[in-house]
Amino acid sequence: MSADLVVVGAGVVGAACAYFATSAGLRVTVVERGGIAAGTSSAGEGNLLVSDKEPGPELDLALLSLRAWREDLGDHGGLWEYEQKGGLVVASSPEGAAALRSLAAAQRACGVEVAEVADPVDYEPNLAPGLAAGAHYPQDAQVQPMLAAAHLLRLARERGAEIRLRTEVTGFLRDGDQVTGVRTAHADISAGAVLNAAGTWAGEVAALAEVTVPVLPRRGFVLVTQPMPVGTIRHKVYAAEYVGNVASGDAELQTSPVVEGTRSGTILIGATRERVGFDRTVSPEALRRLAGQAAALFPVLRSVRVMRSYLGFRPYCPDHLPVIGPDPRAPGLWHACGHEGAGVGLSAGTGLLLAQALTGAPAALDLAPFAPARFEAAA
Amino acid sequence: MTPEPHDVAVVGAGPAGLGAAAEAAGAGLDVVLIDAGQRPGGQYWRHAEGGRGQHWKAYEGLSRRLGQVRRIPGTQVWLITRDQEGFTLRLTGHDPVTARAVILCPGGYDRQLPIPGWDLPGVMAAGGVQALLKEHGTAPGRRAVVAGTGPFLLPVAVALARAGVAVAAVAEANPVTGWLRDPFGALAAPSKSVEAVRYAAAMTARRVLYRTRTVITEIVGDGRAEAVRLRRADGTQEEIAADLVALGWGFTPSLELPIMLGAETRLDEDGSLVAVVDGSQRSTADGVYIAGEATGVGGAALALAEGRLAALTLAGSGKTARLRRAVRRGRRFAAAMRRACPVPAEWTAWLTESTVVCRCEEVPYGELRRACHDLGADDARAVKMLARPGMGWCQGRMCGFATAAIAARLNGRVATADDLRAFAARVPAFPVALEDLAEN
Ligand SMILES: Cc1cc2nc3c(=O)[nH]c(=O)nc-3n(C[C@H](O)[C@H](O)[C@H](O)COP(=O)(O)OP(=O)(O)OC[C@H]3O[C@@H](n4cnc5c(N)ncnc54)[C@H](O)[C@@H]3O)c2cc1C
Numbered sequence: 115m116s117a118d119l120v121v122v123g124a125g126v127v128g129a130a131c132a133y134f135a136t137s138a139g140l141r142v143t144v145v146e147r148g149g150i151a152a153g154t155s156s157a158g159e160g161n162l163l164v165s166d167k168e169p170g171p172e173l174d175l176a177l178l179s180l181r182a183w184r185e186d187l188g189d190h191g192g193l194w195e196y197e198q199k200g201g202l203v204v205a206s207s208p209e210g211a212a213a214l215r216s217l218a219a220a221q222r223a224c225g226v227e228v229a230e231v232a233d234p235v236d237y238e239p240n241l242a243p244g245l246a247a248g249a250h251y252p253q254d255a256q257v258q259p260m261l262a263a264a265h266l267l268r269l270a271r272e273r274g275a276e277i278r279l280r281t282e283v284t285g286f287l288r289d290g291d292q293v294t295g296v297r298t299a300h301a302d303i304s305a306g307a308v309l310n311a312a313g314t315w316a317g318e319v320a321a322l323a324e325v326t327v328p329v330l331p332r333r334g335f336v337l338v339t340q341p342m343p344v345g346t347i348r349h350k351v352y353a354a355e356y357v358g359n360v361a362s363g364d365a366e367l368q369t370s371p372v373v374e375g376t377r378s379g380t381i382l383i384g385a386t387r388e389r390v391g392f393d394r395t396v397s398p399e400a401l402r403r404l405a406g407q408a409a410a411l412f413p414v415l416r417s418v419r420v421m422r423s424y425l426g427f428r429p430y431c432p433d434h435l436p437v438i439g440p441d442p443r444a445p446g447l448w449h450a451c452g453h454e455g456a457g458v459g460l461s462a463g464t465g466l467l468l469a470q471a472l473t474g475a476p477a478a479l480d481l482a483p484f485a486p487a488r489f490e491a492a493a
Numbered sequence: 494m495t496p497e498p499h500d501v502a503v504v505g506a507g508p509a510g511l512g513a514a515a516e517a518a519g520a521g522l523d524v525v526l527i528d529a530g531q532r533p534g535g536q537y538w539r540h541a542e543g544g545r546g547q548h549w550k551a552y553e554g555l556s557r558r559l560g561q562v563r564r565i566p567g568t569q570v571w572l573i574t575r576d577q578e579g580f581t582l583r584l585t586g587h588d589p590v591t592a593r594a595v596i597l598c599p600g601g602y603d604r605q606l607p608i609p610g611w612d613l614p615g616v617m618a619a620g621g622v623q624a625l626l627k628e629h630g631t632a633p634g635r636r637a638v639v640a641g642t643g644p645f646l647l648p649v650a651v652a653l654a655r656a657g658v659a660v661a662a663v664a665e666a667n668p669v670t671g672w673l674r675d676p677f678g679a680l681a682a683p684s685k686s687v688e689a690v691r692y693a694a695a696m697t698a699r700r701v702l703y704r705t706r707t708v709i710t711e712i713v714g715d716g717r718a719e720a721v722r723l724r725r726a727d728g729t730q731e732e733i734a735a736d737l738v739a740l741g742w743g744f745t746p747s748l749e750l751p752i753m754l755g756a757e758t759r760l761d762e763d764g765s766l767v768a769v770v771d772g773s774q775r776s777t778a779d780g781v782y783i784a785g786e787a788t789g790v791g792g793a794a795l796a797l798a799e800g801r802l803a804a805l806t807l808a809g810s811g812k813t814a815r816l817r818r819a820v821r822r823g824r825r826f827a828a829a830m831r832r833a834c835p836v837p838a839e840w841t842a843w844l845t846e847s848t849v850v851c852r853c854e855e856v857p858y859g860e861l862r863r864a865c866h867d868l869g870a871d872d873a874r875a876v877k878m879l880a881r882p883g884m885g886w887c888q889g890r891m892c893g894f895a896t897a898a899i900a901a902r903l904n905g906r907v908a909t910a911d912d913l914r915a916f917a918a919r920v921p922a923f924p925v926a927l928e929d930l931a932e933n
């Protein structure tokens with residue numbers, strides 16, 4: 115058994131990487147210990163956002179990714195319910211409005227399309243009245259992440275990839291320092307390169323190759339309401355404080371939900387952010403805050419019923435940037451992990467960049483800020 | 494000031510919950526009993542206001558022992574969490590309740606199979622028909638066929654006949670190996686003073702045609718049920734006219750509360766997911782006792798005995814030996830019954846591409862098949878994520894068992910506990926208004 119590239123993990127990131135790598139002509143084998151999108155990709159939401167990102171490498175990657183979703187993957191958008199519905203960020207106080215305005219200006223300088231909105235109710239008729247200001251981000255979009263992962267894998271398979279589910283990677287094949295393949299419970303697979311796309315568990319996979327990648331879980335809860343009439347909520351709507359939450363390193367519970375409608379009519383309200391390890395116990399406090407904040411933004415939702423909630427564990431790194439690229443400490447090992455709360459959105463750009471790097475094509479973006487060994491240097 | 498926690502909160506006021514509450518109160522514990530229904534009794538003693546049900550003396554006997562029990566009827570427990578003092582139970586339309594221990598007796602609901610035509614008006618779950626008869630005394634049809642498998646078909650057929658409905662046939666999918674004379678075992682009557690109903694005799698008296706090894710493969714009709722197609726073991730088929738079809742394929746235990754508290758679950762003989770308990774009704778989660786249908790389907794008398802045993806164990810009573818023996822016996826009998834009445838293995842072969850599996854989200858079988866064959870879904874969880882069965886209002890209560898079986902079958906295997914778990918966990922246990930969540 116041999117391949118040009120073994121991808122460890124069949125989440126949305128591994129799927130996008132497999133798709134772009136096979137499209138670039140590589141022979142790819144995807145190895146996943148569970149089923150399709152068994153990890154965080156089936157436990158989050160599908161926002162593809164530029165609006166919540168401050169200028170920097172993540173915003174650059176988000177802009178590249180949104181273009182990839184729109185253009186490289188545009189023909190397939192219907193398969194994963196791609197919809198460029200736009201984001202609407204609202205501020206309730208004058209200070210919030212000022213902060214939002216300066217963020218928007220900085221983002222605009224990086225290529226983000228954003229329009230100031232005097233009265234957000236013009237965009238979202240059901241918003242609470244009296245909000246101070248808003249900003250409209252037409253590039254923000256959404257997909258259904260499980261469908262995205264599953265169809266990207268199917269398209270990769272049509273391009274020659276092999277997908278092995280229920281196959282856990284238990285070690286690496288080595289030739290000196292060089293990584294030459296993976297060990298699995300069933301068989302060894304030799305490969306020119308191995309890509310660690312194990313999401314929140316990427317640190318464990320890296321450890322099998324005796325390198326450190328500091329990916330840790332950041333828990334999030336999401337609420338799902340009963341189906342509502344089309345148009346109840348038109349954009350992805352959230353309060354300006356959300357951006358601060360996303361960037362925060364605080365372990366404490368933080369909430370500032372994004373409220374959005376889905377194709378099936380349900381409204382998604384999510385998500386909280388909290389560092390509590392892999393704790394799956396329900397937090398009434400988290401549910402309470404999500405519900406309260408969503409109802410404050412959209413009073414029409416007060417009497418709407420929540421049918422379910424769920425939780426997932428975002429893969430985050432201490433500097434909140436993903437890890438993308440070759441690992442000089444273990445030649446032959448590559449990483450695409452640690453995308454935290456934006457892995458669905460960033461998966462397309464990540465796949466594109468990795469395929470370019472693996473095949474020696476010119477890079478659309480400098481990978482240096484995402485370098486796997488950057489944490490060692492800092493230490 | 495927050496009030497003192499109760500010694501124990503009993504959730505569910507069916508036979509198990511009533512038995513638990515009565516026994517716990519009798520042992521001097523401070524008990525709160527919470528039930529979704531307005532009147533206590535659960536599935537078994539469901540009754541109209543002022544009406545009476547089967548084995549009513551036993552019910553009255555239990556009710557008399559609830560004097561000291563704080564009762565909260567008409568309320569759903571939508572969340573239970575563990576905290577320092579014990580547990581907090583959050584209720585719909587009511588202040589939260591705290592308790593040092595919980596006895597969960599949530600029962601179960603009808604297990605349904607999406608056979609072609611099951612979504613036509615006039616087709617109902619057997620338990621639903623029974624509930625209508627008990628609460629309103631009327632049946633929504635004139636000529637009925639009762640089909641499926643297991644002893645619970647019998648009381649439904651008899652009740653329909655008593656309500657004046659012509660029961661054209663009872664189709665039991667499995668061979669009947671003697672249990673017909675005594676369908677609920679030696680424990681059948683919750684009170685020894687009451688004779689078990691002789692369903693077989695009652696059916697004979699009313700000339701109900703009872704067919705064994707006969708499966709219902711389809712319900713046909715133009716806009717509503719008009720006839721059923723039956724197939725016997727020898728392959729012969731027949732069509733019988735009916736405007737009411739009561740389908741009973743067993744029960745699916747309610748496990749959202751046990752799972753919320755981290756109690757372990759396992760696969761039972763009848764293919765259901767059930768909560769794991771020891772010989773004294775302790776679950777694997779500390780301070781959490783579980784009794785009744787949620788630990789395995791076994792009828793009202795076993796549920797009652799388990800509820801009592803849970804309470805006595807919690808109270809630290811030394812006098813549980815006899816009850817433990819009775820529960821052990823009851824469980825053995827119930828297990829034998831579950832083995833004798835499996836859902837027919839070939840039922841998934843009756844499905845067509847357009848048979849609706851999930852009625853809430855209107856997902857046809859064809860989409861489940863595509864999720865498996867085209868998208869690589871290899872378990873129920875992935876099928877749910879990719880094709881949306883079980884994502885609607887009932888959160889998989891209706892289609893969860895079927896979807897798990899279909900997902901497994903499409904992957905050439907039988908459903909596992911993991912397949913079923915994809916549909917058993919629910920937070921909140923019931924839909925809750927956003928404003929109530931915000932104020933929880
Ligand atoms: C509540 C919540 C809301 C979110 N909302 C959004 C959003 O709106 N937009 C957005 O872009 N992102 C969102 N995210 C983040 C996003 O879900 C993740 O960043 C993304 O899913 C990560 O994808 P992945 O492929 O890296 O990881 P995963 O999907 O976790 O995939 C990793 C896979 O690797 C497998 N694996 C692990 N170890 C091994 C091994 N040893 N051998 C084989 N396989 C292995 C796992 O089983 C898993 O399937 C959200 C996350 C959460 C929790």
Ligand SMILES: Cc1cc2nc3c(=O)[nH]c(=O)nc-3n(C[C@H](O)[C@H](O)[C@H](O)COP(=O)(O)OP(=O)(O)OC[C@H]3O[C@@H](n4cnc5c(N)ncnc54)[C@H](O)[C@@H]3O)c2cc1C
Nearest residue numbers: 505507508509529535536537570599600620785786792793
């Ligand atoms: C058609 C039919 C015929 C039957 N005939 C017989 C028979 O002849 N003999 C026999 O022995 N058995 C019979 N049974 C079975 C019998 O009804 C059950 O075995 C018995 O009721 C189980 O008792 P239980 O206490 O476990 O659950 P249940 O009686 O189902 O009671 C559970 C209670 O918990 C409540 N509940 C659940 N979750 C929550 C929550 N989150 N919050 C608040 N309340 C909650 C429910 O509303 C319900 O009132 C029959 C059942 C059916 C459907």
